[in-house]
Amino acid sequence: MEDTIVALSSGALPAGVAVVRVSGPAARRVAERLAGTLPEPRRASLRRIRDEAGAMLDRGLVLFFPGPNSATGDDLAEFHLHGGRATVARFVEAATSLPGLRLAEAGEFTRRAFVNGRIDLTEAEGLSDLLAAETERQRRAALLQAEGGSRRLFEDWGTRLLHARALIEASFDFSDEGDVGEGVDAGVRAEVAVLAAEIDAHLSGAARGEILREGFRVAIAGPPNAGKSSLLNALARREVAIVTPVPGTTRDVLEVTLDLAGLPVRLFDTAGLRETADPIEAIGVKRARETMERADLVLWLDAADSAETEAAAMLHVKQSGPGEPRPTLRVRSKADLAAAAPVGAYDLAISVRTGAGLDALLAALAARADAAAGAADALPLQARHRAALVETRRALADFARAPDLLPEVAAEILREAADRLGRLTGRTDVEDLLGVIFSRFCIGK
Numbered sequence: 129m130e131d132t133i134v135a136l137s138s139g140a141l142p143a144g145v146a147v148v149r150v151s152g153p154a155a156r157r158v159a160e161r162l163a164g165t166l167p168e169p170r171r172a173s174l175r176r177i178r179d180e181a182g183a184m185l186d187r188g189l190v191l192f193f194p195g196p197n198s199a200t201g202d203d204l205a206e207f208h209l210h211g212g213r214a215t216v217a218r219f220v221e222a223a224t225s226l227p228g229l230r231l232a233e234a235g236e237f238t239r240r241a242f243v244n245g246r247i248d249l250t251e252a253e254g255l256s257d258l259l260a261a262e263t264e265r266q267r268r269a270a271l272l273q274a275e276g277g278s279r280r281l282f283e284d285w286g287t288r289l290l291h292a293r294a295l296i297e298a299s300f301d302f303s304d305e306g307d308v309g310e311g312v313d314a315g316v317r318a319e320v321a322v323l324a325a326e327i328d329a330h331l332s333g334a335a336r337g338e339i340l341r342e343g344f345r346v347a348i349a350g351p352p353n354a355g356k357s358s359l360l361n362a363l364a365r366r367e368v369a370i371v372t373p374v375p376g377t378t379r380d381v382l383e384v385t386l387d388l389a390g391l392p393v394r395l396f397d398t399a400g401l402r403e404t405a406d407p408i409e410a411i412g413v414k415r416a417r418e419t420m421e422r423a424d425l426v427l428w429l430d431a432a433d434s435a436e437t438e439a440a441a442m443l444h445v446k447q448s449g450p451g452e453p454r455p456t457l458r459v460r461s462k463a464d465l466a467a468a469a470p471v472g473a474y475d476l477a478i479s480v481r482t483g484a485g486l487d488a489l490l491a492a493l494a495a496r497a498d499a500a501a502g503a504a505d506a507l508p509l510q511a512r513h514r515a516a517l518v519e520t521r522r523a524l525a526d527f528a529r530a531p532d533l534l535p536e537v538a539a540e541i542l543r544e545a546a547d548r549l550g551r552l553t554g555r556t557d558v559e560d561l562l563g564v565i566f567s568r569f570c571i572g573k
């Protein structure tokens with residue numbers, strides 16, 4: 129029989145309330161031992177909680193959720209205790225001293241929910257993202273997935289693949305032998321093509337999903353002394369980077385994450401770009417160029433008092449890497465030093481000294497991040513999903529490429545494609561296929 133598991137399910141102690149959950153076949157017996165009697169299912173009721181020797185441990189709310197309609201799918205008891213370390217430790221000690229009960233491993237409650245068919249893998253991933261979400265957009269995307277958004281999409285695709293395959297299999301399982309090898313029906317091919325296009329559209333959101341997850345990367349770059357580190361400190365509202373009047377102060381890449389438009393926006397302060405004989409600074413310059421290459425946006429700073437000309441500045445941008453030039457926001461910095469900042473060639477003028485232009489800069493960053501992240505309620509696309517969908521797509525491309533495929537081969541390719549999808553949700557199952565075939569083709573007669 130399956131173990132019964134116990135763990136503190138709420139956050140760090142001490143806290144106002146600690147929620148301890150007990151899940152598994154012994155949950156009812158254990159909860160009765162500790163709480164005396166159990167309230168009606170799904171009702172909270174106050175109980176004295178006693179240890180194995182009958183000594184009082186605490187007084188708190190007790191709930192009982194009979195399986196399979198519980199969060200884990202097993203019998204589940206919940207204790208709301210006073211959130212002190214000693215209280216929780218003593219409770220867990222008393223519970224685990226009862227037979228059949230042990231401490232839960234990391235993620236084990238969710239794992240049981242999956243094993244018991246309460247949630248699929250994408251919903252489990254959504255739950256874990258929901259716990260990790262730090263910004264509003266991350267929270268919304270995670271909730272969408274935890275609530276089954278991705279599961280429904282992938283299951284719909286899987287069902288359609290199953291249909292197409294069932295139709296093909298029928299053509300060789302149930303036709304006269306002479307018909308075998310006629311190639312795949314045009315209607316089935318068309319259905320698969322529509323499906324492939326839908327997967328492509330979903331895959332095209334990969335870059336947006338990555339921004340949601342990994343953050344929108346902004347490289348603060350420019351010539352030495354442009355005020356890059358000063359800007360980083362101003363936006364972070366703390367002294368993250370060393371600022372001095374000495375050009376070439378920054379060498380390491382420094383990172384600060386802001387929450388803008390509900391998205392994580394990662395700012396990287398970099399070494400000023402210039403030719404240098406100093407080997408340490410040269411490494412810093414190399415890292416600065418690499419950071420620019422990987423950035424979603426380059427914030428190119430050019431100080432109002434700098435001798436650097438427009439053309440030279442753009443040369444730096446061009447020199448920043450071999451790849452595509454990155455999207456760039458050109459900022460005239462230290463605007464307080466110029467009588468009238470020549471904004472024309474720049475997108476924005478700022479002064480860290482006076483604070484001028486900083487709000488406009490933040491608004492511009494938020495707008496860029498928001499545009500890059502795409503529609504606010506699009507389903508998130510995770511790396512694991514992307515990998516599986518790319519494989520699914522590859523199989524469908526094989527299917528599309530050869531119009532004269534033997535039905536047996538075509539069915540096998542679709543089986544592979546569906547397998548990849550099934551692994552996404554963790555519900556690959558041949559019984560499904562049999563069900564579709566038999567229900568559609570009235571085998572029983």
Ligand SMILES: Nc1nc2c(ncn2[C@@H]2O[C@H](COP(=O)(O)OP(=O)(O)OP(=O)(O)O)[C@@H](O)[C@H]2O)c(=O)[nH]1
Nearest residue numbers: 352353354355356357358376377378400462480481
């Ligand atoms: N007047 C004025 N001075 C500024 C402003 N921002 C920065 N400075 C000064 O410019 C100098 C260089 O600033 P940093 O922030 O170190 O410049 P940096 O671009 O990080 O320099 P490196 O790391 O050496 O490339 C410092 O003395 C700052 O106090 C500003 O808005 N106005």
Ligand SMILES: [K+]
Nearest residue numbers: 353372374377
């Ligand atoms: K400096």
Ligand SMILES: [Mg+2]
Nearest residue numbers: 356357377378
């Ligand atoms: Mg610096």
